[in-house]
Each structure stands twice: as C-alpha cells, then as structure tokens.
Amino acid sequence: MDSVSWTQVNQTQDNLTSFNESIFHGTINNQSTKIQIKIGQFYNTTINTFASEDMQMPSNSLKYTITIVDWVWSSPYNTLQVIFHTRSDSVEYDECGVMKTGSDASPGHQIIWTRIQVGRTLLNCKIASRMILDNSTTMPSKVTVLADDTFSQQINNQGLIF
Incomplete structure (x- = not known):
C-alpha cells in the first residue's frame, strides 16, 4: 500500500x-x-x-x-488478499525474555472471529462471513498467509504478525 x-x-x-x-x-x-x-x-x-x-x-x-x-486484473485466476495489521504498545516479556503473545481463530473454512493478545492488550475481531462482489453477495474463502509469503516478510520487518 x-x-x-x-x-x-x-x-x-x-x-x-x-x-x-x-x-x-x-x-x-x-x-x-x-x-x-x-x-x-x-x-x-x-x-x-x-x-x-x-x-x-x-x-x-x-x-x-x-x-x-x-481494479484491472492481469488474469481471471488472480485473487485479492485483504490483510489487517495491528500493533500494540502494551508489550510484556516473560522471565526468559520471550514476548507474551497468543492468538486463536474460529475453526473451519470461514474465519468468523479471531483473537490476538499481546501483553495485556486483547484484540477481538469478528469477520463477516459474506462479501459483496460486483453487486452480488458471495462467500469469501479463508486463506492462511504463510510466514515465507512476501507480504508476511514485509509486515514482519515492521512488527509482529499473527
């Protein structure tokens, strides 16, 4: 962006x-x-x-x-990823110097909710199970972004990603 x-x-x-x-x-x-x-x-x-x-x-x-x-697609097989990135100033470390973090997400093929905790800060996120695409309601697919993904690496260079 x-x-x-x-x-x-x-x-x-x-x-x-x-x-x-x-x-x-x-x-x-x-x-x-x-x-x-x-x-x-x-x-x-x-x-x-x-x-x-x-x-x-x-x-x-x-x-x-x-x-x-x-939006101009270079191929009909292209996809669009929407990635939310958040940061917290409330960072805590355990006695070994490891940052206290945790995350959880709804099971299955649709992300309905996700929860991220960094230190004492808790972010709860609800995600609509539908999207509107070209004036039609459709179901988005759930995709896990891998750690070796280019965007993950770019975000990791700026801070944490869960």
Whole structure:
C-alpha cells in the first residue's frame, strides 16, 4: 500500500446513535483504481447488518468497509488478499525474555472471529462471513498467509504478525 495516496474526505459523528465514521479515499499512482475505506466506531453495543448478516457490535468496536473500484486484473485466476495489521504498545516479556503473545481463530473454512493478545492488550475481531462482489453477495474463502509469503516478510520487518 506504499504506492497509494490517501485523503480523508469525511468524518461524521451521530450523537443519537453514538456512531462515528471516517472515510478515506486512496488512489494508486498512474492507475484509475480507487480505494475507499470507511471506518466506523460504535460507542455502544448494537446489531449491525451487512450483506443480510446480523453481527453484534460490542461497545468501542470498529467496522471497516473496503470498496475497490476499477481494479484491472492481469488474469481471471488472480485473487485479492485483504490483510489487517495491528500493533500494540502494551508489550510484556516473560522471565526468559520471550514476548507474551497468543492468538486463536474460529475453526473451519470461514474465519468468523479471531483473537490476538499481546501483553495485556486483547484484540477481538469478528469477520463477516459474506462479501459483496460486483453487486452480488458471495462467500469469501479463508486463506492462511504463510510466514515465507512476501507480504508476511514485509509486515514482519515492521512488527509482529499473527
């Protein structure tokens, strides 16, 4: 994403629903591809519906909606990976100097939730079991990114990956 130029185009806060949203537009150098990321924060626990799926949103949770327009595929067999990378300042080490970490994910072929713990910081993530692709609802596939993957190595150089 180093070649993407980002602009924050909107930030709204709805005091009635306790929902805050920021919208970012990204453009890739010399391409017509546009990326839009909406980040919504729910201050109170609520139910949110996406692609006809109800998801409970705990208080202080975030919802990411990613839209990609005019992406040019070099082959019909290409795939798109969406990788979320997080960091924590709450790092703890055990008596042997090893960083205290842990991770867990839902079993099966669909990632429904994942949990990452670094020190005292816990990140719970729920992932929609559906996505909207070309105005049609479809089921994404679960893919594990291997440690020798180019993107994993790039992220590892910047910090931890789980």
